[in-house]
Each structure stands twice: as structure tokens, then as C-alpha cells.
Amino acid sequence: MLKGRNYSRKLQFEEIERQTLAPLPVLRYQFKKHFYARVIKxxxxxxxxxxxxxSVPYRFIGKRVKLLYSRTIVEIYSNYERIALHPREKNPYGYTTDKEHMASAHRFKSDWTPDMFLNWAASIHEDVRLYILQILxxxxxxxxxxxxxxxxxxxxKKAGNDRLIMACxxxxxxxxxSYKTIQTILENKMDNYEESIFADELPMPDHGNIREKTITNNHLKQQ
Structure with a gap:
């Protein structure tokens, strides 16, 4: 019994306090951090x-947004409105995309379209167009x-049309x-190699399916 009262703490809890309690969260609390960035095209x-x-809905392209992230999720906010929610992924340069966010899903035309890149590539050379088509x-x-x-x-612009054509x-x-493939070819001047002379010693661009730094003629293709 409580001192000076005719009821106990347990009785007070059962009759008054218990009904005000909310259920415990299903998921454990996770510490969150924030990061600011601009939505690219x-x-x-x-x-x-x-x-x-x-991804975020296409109408936010060009806007600065806040990313609130925990160990398992990424929330994206614009002016205190949550505009996207994704499971957190940690593979560098990868993409997590909700198809409903994409401009193409809404038949929305922006400055950047597949045809724009293909036409630009074709103006340089047909092989550049074919390479861009493969990326797309x-x-x-x-x-x-x-x-x-x-x-x-x-x-x-950086290396010249001729070198880009050879690299593609x-x-x-x-x-x-990939961009990384062409970058590696140009940085290592591999576009100028004579295939018949250097093929057996040709350093390959970094790729997740290639284990050695140099490979023989038999492996000059994606595994």
C-alpha cells in the first residue's frame, strides 16, 4: 500500500496508467544520420x-534533398515531405530504383533521352553509337x-574523336x-595498341568477373 493511501502502486498502475501505454515498437530503434545532395538529371x-x-520522383530533378539513413533504410525528404524510401545498399556506384519514380514510366521527356545520347554518339562514329546503345x-x-x-x-572533347572511336x-x-572501361582504355593508351603485337600482354579494364590483371587472347571477352 502507498503511504497514506488505501491502494498500492500496482493497483494504481492497473487502473490508471496501463491504458495509456502504447505497444512497444515492432522494430528496434536505429540511429539515423543525414546527408544533403542534389538530384541529378x-x-x-x-x-x-x-x-x-x-531514385526519387522525376519532378524533383535538380532539387536539393535530405537523405536520412540508418543501418537498413534510406529516407529522402524535400521540404519536410518524405518523397522516397529505399532499403540501404552499400555497393559503390550501384543504383536502387523504384520504376514509378522514373520519367520514362510517366512518358515524361527531359533534356536527357536515349535518342539524344544515341544521336550524339552517331555524330562521332557508328561504333561509338553501338557502344552507347550497349550501355543503355x-x-x-x-x-x-x-x-x-x-x-x-x-x-x-578530352581525348578527341579518333581516340574515343578506337576506345569504343x-x-x-x-x-x-561502362564509363570505367573507356576511361581505363584511354588512360592506359590501350586504344593505340596493335592487337596482333600486344594482345597477349594487354592489361584489361577492371571488371568484377576478371581475376587477373593480365589475360591471354582467349579471355578478351566478358566472362
């Missing part, structure tokens, strides 16, 4: 600590490939289609 935003991209076709949503396409075509031809022969 392919409709994704980069979570800097993981270097991973997450390997993504579930074309918007995911826009940044890679822009990077590859940007080498025309070599990339096509390897069966490796």
Missing part, C-alpha cells in the same frame, strides 16, 4: 558515404545509364560496356 541522388544512388540496354531503366553515357561521350571499338571487342 537521371532522377537519382547519391548517398555520399556509400557512393550509392537512389544493360540498365533496367535508361535513366540509370545517362551519367555513364555523358561521361563516355565527354571523352570526345576496343570496348566492343572486350564485351565490357
Amino acid at each position: 537521371n532522377g537519382h541522388v547519391n548517398l555520399g558515404p556509400d557512393k550509392h544512388y537512389y 540496354e544493360r540498365k533496367q531503366h535508361p535513366e540509370q545509364a545517362y551519367k555513364s553515357c555523358l561521361g563516355v561521350l565527354g571523352f570526345a 571499338q576496343r570496348g566492343l571487342s572486350y564485351g565490357l560496356y
Whole structure:
């Protein structure tokens, strides 16, 4: 019994306090951090600590948003409105995409379209167009490939059309289609190698399916 009262603490709890209690959360509390970034033209935003991209609705392209992330989830906010929710992924330069966020799902035309990149590539050379087409076709949503396409075509200005054409031809022969492939070919001047002379010693671009730094002629294709 409570001192000076004719009821106990337990009785007070049962009759008054218990009914005000809410159920315990189903999930354990997770500490959250925040990160600010701008939505790029392919409709994704980069979570800097993981270097991973997450989609947001296309109408937020160009806007600065807040990413609130925990160990397992990533929430994206614009002006205190949650505009996207994704499971957290930590593979660098990968994409997590909700198809409903993509401009193509809503038949929305932006400055960046597959045709724009293909026409730009075709103005340089047919092999450059074929390389860009391979990049676009390997993504579930074309918007995911826009940044890679822009990077590859940007080498025309940095390295010149002729070197870019040779690099794309070599990339096509390897069966490796990415910005990183073309960057590696150009940085290592592999576009100038004579295939017949150097094929057995040719350093390959980094790729998850290739284990050795140098490979023989038999492996000059994606495994």
C-alpha cells in the first residue's frame, strides 16, 4: 500500500496508467544520420558515404534533398515531405530504383533521352553509337545509364574523336560496356595498341568477373 493511501502502486498502475501505454515498437530503434545532395538529371541522388544512388520522383530533378539513413533504410525528404524510401545498399556506384519514380514510366521527356545520347554518339562514329546503345540496354531503366553515357561521350572533347572511336571499338571487342572501361582504355593508351603485337600482354579494364590483371587472347571477352 502507498503511504497514506488505501491502494498500492500496482493497483494504481492497473487502473490508471496501463491504458495509456502504447505497444512497444515492432522494430528496434536505429540511429539515423543525414546527408544533403542534389538530384541529378537521371532522377537519382547519391548517398555520399556509400557512393550509392537512389531514385526519387522525376519532378524533383535538380532539387536539393535530405537523405536520412540508418543501418537498413534510406529516407529522402524535400521540404519536410518524405518523397522516397529505399532499403540501404552499400555497393559503390550501384543504383536502387523504384520504376514509378522514373520519367520514362510517366512518358515524361527531359533534356536527357536515349535518342539524344544515341544521336550524339552517331555524330562521332557508328561504333561509338553501338557502344552507347550497349550501355543503355544493360540498365533496367535508361535513366540509370545517362551519367555513364555523358561521361563516355565527354571523352570526345578530352581525348578527341579518333581516340574515343578506337576506345569504343576496343570496348566492343572486350564485351565490357561502362564509363570505367573507356576511361581505363584511354588512360592506359590501350586504344593505340596493335592487337596482333600486344594482345597477349594487354592489361584489361577492371571488371568484377576478371581475376587477373593480365589475360591471354582467349579471355578478351566478358566472362
